[in-house]
Structure formats: structure tokens, C-alpha cells
Amino acid sequence: MTALLDVRHLAVSLPGAGGQVLPVIHDATLQVSRGEIVGIAGESGSGKSMTAQALLGLLPERAQVSGSAVLDGNTELVGRSGRAWRTVRGTRIAMVFQDATAALHPMLTVGRQLTEHMREHLGLDRRAAEARALDLLDRVRIPGGRGALRSYPHQLSGGMRQRVAIASALACEPELLIADEPTTALDVTVQAGILELFDELRRESGLSVLFITHDLGVLAALTVRAYVFYAGRVMESGPTGELLLRPRHPYTAALLHARPHADDSWTLPEDGVTRPDEAAERRTQPLVTIPGSAVSPAAAPPGCPFAPRCAYAEAACTGELPPVTEVRPGHAVACRVLPDLTEVPA
Amino acid sequence: ACTAGGGGGGASGGDEGDGGAGENGAASGGTLTVSTSFVINSLDPGQVYEATGALAVHAMYETLVTFSGSDVSTPEPLLAESWEANADSTEFTFNLRDDAVFADGSPVEAEDVVFSINRLNNLSGSPSVTVEGLSASSPEEGVVVVSSDEPNPSVPTILAMPAAGVLNAEIAAENGATDSEDAASEDSATPFLDQTSAGSGPYVLGSFDPASEVVLEANPEYWGEAPGFDRIVIKNVDAQNQKLAIERSPGAEIALDLSGRLLDGLDSSLQTSGAQDTFYFVTLHQDPEVSEVTSNPDFIKALRASMDYEGIAALFGQDALPAAGMVPPAFPGALPDSETKSQDLDAARDHLDASGLEDPSVSLMYPAITYRGVDLGTIATKVQNDAAEAGITIELDPQPIAAFLDAQSAGRVAFRFSPQSLNYPVASSLVNNFAPGQPSAMRSGWSAELASPEMIAAGEAVQEALDPEAQDTAMQEWQRLLDEESPFITLAYNSGVVVATPDLAGVEYSPAGWQVDLRSVRRS
């Protein structure tokens, strides 16, 4: 069975100041199957959003895209004209943005924003569209019915706004939903609700989602497979659990170690009292850091972009691109060294 | 013989004025457009003083006598059929014609004339000065007697001015007019008269907007020859646009401010008519406390000699002339061309040396306006330039007209420049104003004590000469003396010009104050 979305060797570059060309994605290959939530993780500037926008033709004008991205085995997304995109956007691929406040038009009612594309694509009249919008609101658990349709985005809370945005993306029953950090702007308590919603939608409607996040915890909770980006390249990909619990790429591992440990649960000592020195001790070097700071795709060094920061880097790493190795079925790593990472570095 | 001797001729003029001619005129009706730069304050004859007002009032109100065309030497009958003066020119008797009616159909009677002249006098408005010392009475129906405190052969001329227009006393009084002594404070008819005319002329007031236009409409009740147009629109247009407009006009249009330069290259099919009736002059204050420089007689001589009179006249354009004396050539009593002054820089430097002043510097104040299409600043700059050639530094001080007039009447301006025309078209009116000790002279500190006895005597000679020729001669003599010792330097004469589209007849420039007699303009 072919993947719903099959992206191969996607490369994107943007026009920079003074006429030079800035690469933002070097070579991305990824797949999303039907009914699957697939994640993309990576630090800021690694090209996550650019990938999403390339898949919907929303890149800045004069951006250059190469490679291929095939939807459902029959629709090539790279190189589409403006008019041709209209048969894809909204109806076959929809998108949820990071900041729902910014992604909803502040001066249009929720109802309007939910129905305008339904009427465009599905040819519904106002009544039918509204009825459908009410359905959608119900599906994303927004209370208030018709009242909610008449309200403006600023009258809703952040979580509700994100639900509206999701409802709007679902309106024309797209085959694929791209969600670009839909929970970054939300509190954890609200984030949990949104994650639950995505999971529910996948279970109930078989929705396929490309879910972008920088939070590995979210990745673990929601996705089945994931891709880790760094400087516009895919560093490691595989089933999420395996990727996060047994990473093979030093970058993935470093990201995991730099993360606060929320995962193991603490239990109280028997007597119910903790001693201050215990905490202090724990803190001496709580997080493992990655030296240096993230590079942007345009400024990435030749060879493995992570090499300058990598504890395991060898001379060859800086020279040429690392080969992609499939360490286990479905688990691919772009690393020349493939060190043993089971031991946490000091 | 005095001017009033024209009475006989006046009678015949009266016949001519009679209705008959109306029918044989060519096409009449339609609209006449008159474009001019507005100088207007009021359309009340008792208050009218400015050029645009005089133009309009003259078409709406009739006077006892009038002038026709460009001739201002011989008054012609209008409301008065005939008139005579007593021997010493202090009492003038006018016999009214009996068929004249106001626009409302009521007859023009002697009381109306008396009321109008006395009201004008008592209002103390701007034009009242011209009738100072005159009073009117009516000894019998149809007869008006105007008496003057001093012998004054110019009384009929004065009474031809638009301000002496006769208004319907009854209607005026109903709307607050009065001719009593306290009219200055009690008369409240001006706002009414700015909206409605109450005269006997061929046109009545349609509407009045002091900023943009005055609309006159034909008076259907007019007692004389039917008016030439249904409407006359007097529009406020600056000189520049007047030229553009009249060149492209479809017809029946008159422009009033196209003089000088603007006439160059004017479409030759247009008719023009003009008269040199304005003089441009500078005044130097004679009080050493105001200015050591301007009160220095040798400095004045130096300045006089330094002016490039030809060059200044050239700035105005083809119709201007370099000055000879003060009286513009349009009026009897002007100096002949042969006496035209010219630049003499050597003499100027000699005079300057004689004055004992070192590098004199003085500021020249003038109103920052464009007058008859000529920017006064341009002329003042030329004056500055000429004086500089003789080693005199002049700084220019343009002022808004209001500030200029203020400073001028306060009488403390050392050196100023302005145009001037006559209050009424008789040369001797200048003596009343500019002779030592007279109002304008006093404003530059030129009192009778400062003047030579000859100067004083020459002025008196003008006043005493009742015969026109004698007066002209005296006038010329007076001007020659002015050139010797007065603080006035006349620079150039410029003409008032009317330009009209070719389809008009009866368009002649009049130096009498109303510029063009709208009553006589018709389609040819």
C-alpha cells in the first residue's frame, strides 16, 4: 500500500537579501500513511514550518522547491500552479497553525470562518454549511452551538480558538492534516485537551496528521512515527517509541538529555519527609547540555550539520554528508558513526 | 467759463438718453462676464469706495450727471437734465428729468437725491471725504441745490462718482437708512443694500458674494434704453486667469486687470481700451526723527536721479510710461512727455556726496499685493536695484496690505512705495491730498513749514484757478516744484485697461473710477 503522502528529496530555498539563495530545507524525505499521526520534531529554525508550507504551496513568493511530494500516489505537489493548488488546499490537505490567535481573522465571526470554504468547495448553501459547522463544533467539543458561531475569535479562550482552527481545517474532510505546533502557545493543561482531540479524530475518523512540534513529550504521547530535523535535514526517523527510548543519532539523544525529566515518577520516601540535601544533590548537573547553538540551514557547515556540536564526531563527519542507515526496519539514521548511546554522557 | 457751462450740452444729452435707441440695438440679452480681481467691501453707494464696488454700483445707481466713454472732462446729464453753477462755484442747481423711475417703478424725486447726498456725507464712510463740505437741498420739486463751503468747480464731477448714486429714499429708510447728522452711527441699511439694490440704473443686484462674484440682472423697469444683457456676472479672477479665460472665451466677456505684461501677445481679435490713470510713487519721510536718511533733501535728490524710469516703466509692459510729474496722462494737467524724467547716476552720486551720508541704508515698505496684474514686489525690487547702482542700499519690507495701511496712516514709515489714483478724475484733487500740510503729505511729515513759499503758493494757485486751462497750467507748475523739493518720487504711470471679446461694443476704459461703464456695454 502506498503512503498517503510520500515526500522525497524535498529541497527548498528562499531568496535572500542581495540576490543570494538561502537554502532552508536541504533534503527531506518523509511518508505519512492513512490514519497515522506522524511527527516532525526539531529546534527552532530547523525547517519544520518550511516543510509544512511547501506541502501546501504557502512558501514566500520566489521560493524554489525541488524534489517531489506525492499525495495519495496520484497528485504531485511540487511545482503546482496557483490555480491547481486550489484543488488540494482545504479539500485534500488542510493546515492548523501554531498560533490560533493569529491564524483566525480577528474581524470575521467563527461561523464565517468555518463555513466560507465549505461553501466554496462543497457547494453548500448557507443553511447547510451552518448545520455542518455546528456538527464540527460538536466534534471538536466547543460548547455553545449557534452562539459560538456568532462569536468573534477574541471572545474565545486560547484553547477554544485552537479548536476552532482545527474544526475549520476539518471542514472539507481533508485526507491529510498538517498541524504546525498547534499546542506550543497553550498551557500544558489545555495542550492535553488538544492532544486528546487529535487522537480522538484519528481513532474515530481515521484522520492522517503530520504533526509538527518541538516538544519530544508531545511527540511521544501522540505520534506513531517521527522525524527529527536539524538544519533542514532529517537526522533520524522511526517509530516514535523506539526513536525516543532508543535513539541512535547523537542529536536525538542530546535533545532527549537536555530535556527535564518529567517521565519517571517520584515516590515519597517512607517517612513522607524529604531532606533538602537530597534535592540539592540531584541538581548538581541536572540537564545534559549540547555545546554551541543550533545553526540555521543556510549557515550549516558542509558534511553533517551537527558535527561541530557532536560528542562523537569524527573527522569524516565534517567532510561529506553522512549516509542514511536503516538500523531497524523503519528506523533510519543519518549518521556516519552510529555510536552506542545507551550510556548517558557525563 | 466753469464746467457747469456744459449745462446746455447736458440738455441735448438728455434727449439722447431717451428710450428710443433701445430697439435698434443688435442682439441683446444673455450674460456678460466681467472678470476682475475683487477689491470690494460694500455695494451700498454710501459706502462704496473700492474699484469693484464702484463698477457694480455705477450700473445699479444713477447719478445727477455722468461721464461717457473715456472722457472725464465733460460731465453729461443723467438724472439731471441741466445744471448751472453760481459765479464763484459754491452753489450748483440741478434740474431733474421727470421720467426717471427706480427699479420698483416709483419716480426719482428731488428728495431722493437730497437724501442720498446728505446720507453719503453724514455716514462718514470711506467715500464721504469726496463730498466733504457739500450739502444738498431741494428748494422746489424737481430741483436740487448742492452748495459747497469753498469755491469748487469740480462739484459736478464729484457728483458723478458712484458714491453719489441716488437711492430710493423711501425703501432705504424703511431698511434703516438715514441722512441725519448721526448717520455714521444710526444708519443700518448697509447689510440690506448689500443684498438688494435700490437705484434707478439699468441693472439691479442679483446676488453678492464679496469673495467670488456679483451678479447683476437687467432692470425690467428701466426708464431709459433697455439694458444690453439679462445678466452681468462680475467674477473674482486673478489677472493671470483673466488672460487665459478671455482668450478662450466664447464671447461677451470683459477682463479688467490685464495691463502691462499680460497684454503682450494677447489675441489680436480682442479689443482693448485703456488710459494712463495711475501713478506709482515712493514717499520719503521728512521728519529726521523718523529717519535721518530720508529726511535729507540731497538724499531725495540722489534717489530721484538714480531711478531708471524707463526700465521701471518697462516692467509694467507696453502701456506704461516713465513718469514726468505726478498727474497721470489721462488727466488734463499732466506734464508733457518732453519732461519725462530719466536716470542720471552721476548726478545721483554727486547728490549723495552732497548729502553727507555714508553708505545710506533704508528700508522700503510696500504692500505685498499684485495690482493690475503687476506685483508691487517686482517694482520695489527694481527700485532697490537702481538705488544700489548709486550706492544706496534699500531693504525691502513687504507687508500684508492691512499692516501696510496701518503703518502708513500712523505716519511713521520712513520710506514707502505704493500705487495711487485719483479720488475723482480731476487733477487738482491731488493738490488736496499731496500739497504740504495736506493729509498724504502730513503722513510723510511734510508740513507747510517745511515747504518753500513758492511750493505753497503754487498749490494755492491751483485751488484758485477756476478756469480749466488756467488750472492745468497751475497744476503743471505745481508738479515741477514737487519734483524739486517734495518727498514724493513718481516713478511711472500705468494704465487701467479693459479687454473685451470682439462681439462687444461700448467697452471703453474710463478713468472716472468705475473702469468701464457697464451700462453702455452691448453686443455689437
Next chain:
Amino acid sequence: MTGPRIDLTPSESGDPVTTGTVPPAPGGDPRTQRLLERRRWAGRLRVRSVSSTWRQPSVVFALILLGVWMLAAALAPVVAPFDPVTQSANLYASPSAEHWFGTDELGRDVFSRVVHGARLSLPVAVIIVGVALAIGAVLGLLAGYLGRAADEVIMRVTDLVFAFPQIILAMAVAAAFGPSTRNAVLALIIVSWPTYARVIRSSVLSVRGADYLAASRLLGVGPVMALRRDVVPNAVGPAVVLATLELGNAVLMLAALSFLGLGPRPPAPEWGAMIAAGSRDLSMWWVSVFPGLAILTVVLAFNILGDALRDRLDPRYAKGLS
């Protein structure tokens, strides 16, 4: 090495017009925004790409234009073939090899007058902008930094001045005091200082809420020192942009006043007055066309430079460049 760059200038900073009601910022709720900082700031960094402000063709053009005018002003006596005030009998000569721009109503060489006009207009514009900027800066700083009553009073006064269209007020002031260069300058200063006061006030307000100001006050830096080190340097950027744009505006306004007869006295070769002289007879088009082009080019140069400066100082506008 490039100098320090401003990360964030107040949003209304360089707008050509900053008066009137300021619309509320179309942002979302503050909470989300705070959580989004990470993204937002990273985004900002991207936009501030290598600045090539001084190499854009339009800026080069403006600099050359301005350079030419400044040279003309400085070297007017050398450049101009005739004395600007010397008259000749050759009135209204049309442009020719001898008189490139023809002669005017007094036979003066229009080219020489236009060149000398720069000598008058440029310094006068600098004076107007300089003084108005100084007044506006002081009052704007006081209003923004002291706040409360001072702010209220100063802002009401600026409101008052803004309630008049600039030219009408300038005209009234100039007419009241009589025409002269000094009075025209005075009038233009009176009408223009409030713009600076407002712009500086609003940038001070944005600095006043800035964390770095709070930080240095917490460290024990006194209010005056903080004003000098933290507030002023960060508030001047927009004012500099505005001043550049206003230089052009000052040239325009001076010409307008002169045109109405309320500017420098004759025979000064002022461009507006020259246009007025030409307007009295349009058939002598050269008398007014050339001074008009002079104003146009000078103001254009200032506007281009002002734009470029703004784009440089405020990344929001950098998008406007290409």
C-alpha cells in the same frame, strides 16, 4: 563594523503620519503572545538580514541628488553664471544657451536664481527641523518619561496645534508677524515641533516599558542617568527618520509660505516666491517650472533617504525594500 542596531522600534515610529487616533494593535491576547515569544524573536532575527541600505540604487540616486544640491548651495557663486539679483533689460527671455532656464520678470537669470535658492532653502530647512526637533525632543522626552500631568499638558497642546491644518496655522502666524525669513522659520517651527514631540514621546513610552530600563533601574542607576543611557539613545531613531522626512517637508512648506508672499523678502531667490512670480504669467512657463523642479528633486531626495533610514531602523518596513 556596523554600529548597534535597534531590535524593536515602536510600531508607529516611522510612519509619515503619526497624529490622530492610533488604532489598537491587532494582536491577540497577551498570554498567548508571551508563550509565543520563542517563535517571535527567532523570526525577528531572520528579518534583520545584512543591511545594504547605502547600496540601494534609489538611495545612491538620492545621495547623489542631495550631494549635487549641497554642492550647488556651497558653490553657488561659482556655479551660477550670473548674480541671482542682478537685473537686466532682457525681461522674460526664454531658455537659451546664455540663460539656460531663461530670465524672469526683472531680467534675472533663472538658472542662477535656482542655484542660489538652494543656498537659502537647504540651511533654512535644516534650521527649522533642528530647532523643532530640539523643542519636540525635550517636550516629548518630558511627556513620555515624566508621564501624568506633564504628559497630559504637553499632549493637549500638541492636539491643539494638530487641530489646525499645518499650512493654515503657519500662514496665520507668518501673516501676523509679517513676511520675512525669520518669521516664516518661526511659523514653521511652531507648526512642526508637535510632530517630533509625539513621535519621541511614543518611542519613549515604548522604552519606558522595556525590560532593559527596568533592569538598569533595579541595578541602582538613577533616573537621569537611565534617561541618558537607556531612554534617549533608543528613542532617537524614529526621530531621526522623521527629521529626514521633515527636511523635505520644511522645504515644501517654506516654498508654500513664500508662494503666498509670506516667506523671505525679495529679492531673495526663494523657490516658492519664484514660482509665484512665474504664476502671474503662465506663458513664461520657465520662470515657475524650474524652481518647481528644484523643490521636487530636493524633497524627493529627502523622502528617499528618510524611507531608507526607516527601513533600516524598523525591520517591519524592511519588507518594503527590494
Next chain:
Amino acid sequence: MTTVILLFGVTVLTFSLIQLVPGDSMTASLSETALNDPAVVSAYRDKWGLDEPVTTQYAIYLGNLLQGDLGISRQTSRPVLGDLMTYVPATLEIAIPAMILSVLLGTGIGLYAALRHGRVGDQVVRVGSLLGLSTPPFWLALVTLYVFFYVLGLAPSGGRLSSWITPPPTRTGMLTVDALLAGQWMTWWDAVQHLLLPVAVLTCLTVATLVRFVRSAMLEVLDQDYVRAARAKGLPTATVLRRHVLRAGLVPVITVSGLAFASLLSGTVLVEQIFSWPGVGQYAFRAASGLDLPAVLGVSLFVAVVYTLVNLMVDLLYGVIDPRIRLS
């Protein structure tokens, strides 16, 4: 409340300005000869209360003002209110069409430039608007007059109506409207022809500012996530522009339009001068140079009221357009 304070301030400011003046309105109104007559002078001073102390003069003025009496113009000897009623419609007749045209053109061109960002069309607009901003208004007016009237003979010279045409009965004071109301088509067409040049010049001046502003506002909007979101929904470009981009871009457009109206009023002073247009601009100029206190005060108040009204309208429009303001 602030409006009242503002208007009060305007009267105080104008009043004190006029007191500073060296000249005296009297000399501007009376002839030279009349000034020599002490009786006339004192009658005049009496009539205008010029002998009272300044504060009393001001108090008298303010008292009358509260009763809707703006005093009598010394130049026209007519009530200032009446004068304003005559001249304001004339000015509005050019200002309103110019404003409407500016807003329409400004928005259209600005949006076009934003959409063509960085390409030839955008560059042309940028250069054009810069030129528009840098052109002296009076010079532009002169040049258009020269070209369209003097050289080409396409436009009438100046004024509001050809003189051979009788003005329609006054109802609004705006000739085009009055002519329509009276059903006089010829008159209407003539009035329209007279409007063309002044309106075109005023529009040129305002549209430049607007275009620049709209362009940068639209660039900003085009870069917003909600526009990207609308495109991602697969809406046709025209819908995205109309419903999403324009609506959001309108808020800044309204602000600048309000301001542009004020600068347009400034522009009328010079433009009216050149096109012999009998409007408030010319009235203001004459009042200022004639030191006609009541008239200057009247014009100032008028302008201040317009300023306030425009601000008010801008605020109201915000409310109409932006629910965040309406609902808070």
C-alpha cells in the same frame, strides 16, 4: 469633553495670536481717507469694541459664540457664520470627491503594489507615490492649469461655474448637487468640468500618502497567519483579498484617511488660490492677511470642528469594522 477643551483652546490660541499682531484690523477694513477722520475711526473702534481690554473682547466673543454667533467679518461685513456657509460647501465640493477618489485609488493602488511586492508594478507605484509626496502642491496646480487649460484648452480656467451659466437655486451650496436637484443637466456638467482639475490636483497630493501607507499596511496583513490560513483553506485569491486582506487592512487605511482629510484641507488653501475657487481656503488666506479676527477665529473653529468630527468618524468606523472594538 476633550473636544470642548480643544475648541476652547483653539479660540484662545487664535485670539492671542491676533493680539500679537502689529497691524490693526481697522486699517485693513477702512480706506486710507476714512482713516484720517477721527469720527470714523472712533465709530469703528466702538463698533468692534476695540477699545475694551483684550480679556473683555475675548469674553464678549465667547459669549456670542455660545449663542452661535461667530461675529461679523470685518472684511466682508457679513456674519462669519454666513460666510462659512457660503464657502464651506465650495470647499467640500472639491474636498469630498478628492477624498473619495483618494481613498479608492489609494487603497487600490496600495493593494496592487503590495501584491506585486518587489516587482516592476510595485516599483512604479513606489516611485510615483514618492514623486507625489515631493511635489509642491501649488506648483502641481499651476502646471496642470498650464497644460490642461493654457496649452490643451481642455479644462476651464477657474471658478466653479462658467459665468454664462446661471447658478442653480441654492440648497446645499454644492453646485453639482444643487444642479442635480434642480434637474439642470447643462449646469451640472459645467460644474463638473470646473471640478475636474482642482479635484485631480488634490487627489494627486493625498493619494501619494495613502498609497504608501496602504501598501505597507497591506504588506503587513499579507504576511499574517490568518491570510496564510485563508489561502490554506483553498479560497480563491479574490475572496482572500476581499474578505480577509482588505478588511484587516482597512483599519490603518481609515486612520490615514482621517489624517489625509486634514492635509487635504491644507492643500485646498493653495489649490483654491490657483483655481480661483471661492472656498474656505481662500477665505482663510484673506482673513489671515487682512487680520480679520472674527473670520480667522471662525475658520479655526470650523477646522477644529472638522478635525474632531473626522476623528469621531474614524473611531466610529473602527467600531464598525473591528468587532474587538465594537464589543469591548
Next chain:
Amino acid sequence: MSALTVDDAAVEYSSRGRGTVRAVDGVSLEVARGQIVGLVGESGCGKSSLARAVAGLEPVASGQVLIDGRPVSPLGWRRRTGQDVRLQMVFQNPYASLNPRRTVGSQVADGLPEGRSSAVRHAEVSRLLDLVGMPADAAARYPHQFSGGQRQRIAIARALAPEPEVLIADEPVTALDASSQAQIVNLLVSLVAELSVGVLFISHDLALVREIADITAVMYLGRIVEMGPTQQVWGAPRHPYTRALIDALPRITEAPRLPVPLRGEVPDAAHVPTGCRFRPRCPVAMDVCTEQPPIITLGPAMAECWLAESARDDDRPSDKH
């Protein structure tokens, strides 16, 4: 004795639209030298308001802030001197907390005591930069030449200049990437140990607080609803809100499961619910919750909940203090 004592502090804002908002409503806490106190809570619960009030940037409406037992005077027109500068703050946004127009060195030197020679100041600045792991030559450069993480280090160096006893760090790492975040957190932790300053560490990231704080305070709608040793708060949360926060954290585990959402959102501080302020969102609310909840002390911890009260009843007092 504690370096910083906050005693029943309240912060109020009055704005035209909302009336008076009590953003912080009676908060008491203490920070000792060498201790990290973590403050967590959802967005808008008043964390920053509290931080700013404690630092003196905002006046307290009631209650008091003491440093070493002496009250801190709020920032006014006076210069801050002596005791007051021993309380310093690190801001959330490293891009806005450094003056873009001054060199790094001059900004760090702001906090140095006056009257020292420039050579000494220079050396001092180098020392401080070194302390936060920045090269000495950074002093001569401008903030825009540094990345976010580096700027945050500089901000910390600046805050350390007057040798503070307590640092208030308001979400110091929220604006940073994962890798820089870890670096800054480690830096803070090591500084606490080396210089024995106290830190009030504010974050909305519970996991991070848990990682470094000795004491964790959980704030909800202007009040601290639970506070205690970190391990205790995490291991046995007494307040349903704390529990909900912990449950909502996504985790990386062998058996992936979705985090548990907490219904509703933080109400507007202008409309605080009556009784227990968490009641409308509380999964275990009872009738008694319409009354003010009791403030319960449990050993070194406290909680503001009726359930905690019953928990105390269950807990036989084993230790005394």
C-alpha cells in the same frame, strides 16, 4: 533567616475596561540564600505580577516584601541604593532586556558599586562574564551580536554585579531553544551553589521546576495553592490543581499515553469565583468548597484545599517542627 520574605503581598491593576484586577491576592513565601524556589502555574495566574512586585517594579497593594528583614522600597524617582539592589531580576525575553545601543560591558557595569577605578570595573566585568561562561571580549560588543542563550547569560551576569542575595528569574528560559535552555538552567543551578544566592525561579514548565527547585510553589489565580519541598509536591500533591498540572505533562515512556487535560481555563482575574477559586474546574469539588478553603500546613508544606485538610486528619502527625 530567609533572604527574601514575601508576606501576604497583593498586586492590583486598575484598567478602564476591567476595573480593579487583583492579579496577586495575598501571597506569602520565603527564599533563603542558596535555595531555589520554583513558582509554577498556568498563564495569567499572576506569576510575573508577583515577580515584578517583589523586585519593586510594581508597588504592592498590601502586604510587604522584606530582604534580610528590611522592607524593599518600590522603584520610584530615587536611585536604588544599599539593601535594595541586593534583589535582582532576570527577565523572560533576552532580546528585550538588554539595551541594544550600549555595549555589553557597560550594561554589566551598571550594577557595580560606584567609585571604583575603570580598570577595576573592567576587571570586574570580565570576572562576571567569565562567571556565566562568556569570553571577556564580549564586553566590548553589542547585544545584537549574540544569540538568545548568550544574551540570557549576559543578563544574568548583569544581575550578579551588585552581589545580590536573591535573584528573581521570570521565565528565564521560555524564549530559548531546548539546548540553550539546558545551558541556562545549569548555569543558574551552579551559581546558586557557588555564590549561594537565593533564586525565585518562575516557569510554566513544571518539569523544569521539578528538576531544579528545592521548594515548589504552585500558583493559581493570584494565590499560592500549594507549596512545599519539590519532591513532596511532586510525589504527593495535596491540591487537585497540582495533581492536574502533573497529569497534564506529556511523558516519554515505554507505554505511551495521552496526558490528562484539565477542563476549563484560568478565569479572568477580574472575576474570581467565590469560595475556593479552583472549584469550577476541580474534578473533586464538594459542597464545602463554596466556602473559602482552609490554609493547611502539612509538615514543611502547605496547601489550600479541603481535601488536604482531610488528608491531614488521615496523616497522623509523625514529626514535629
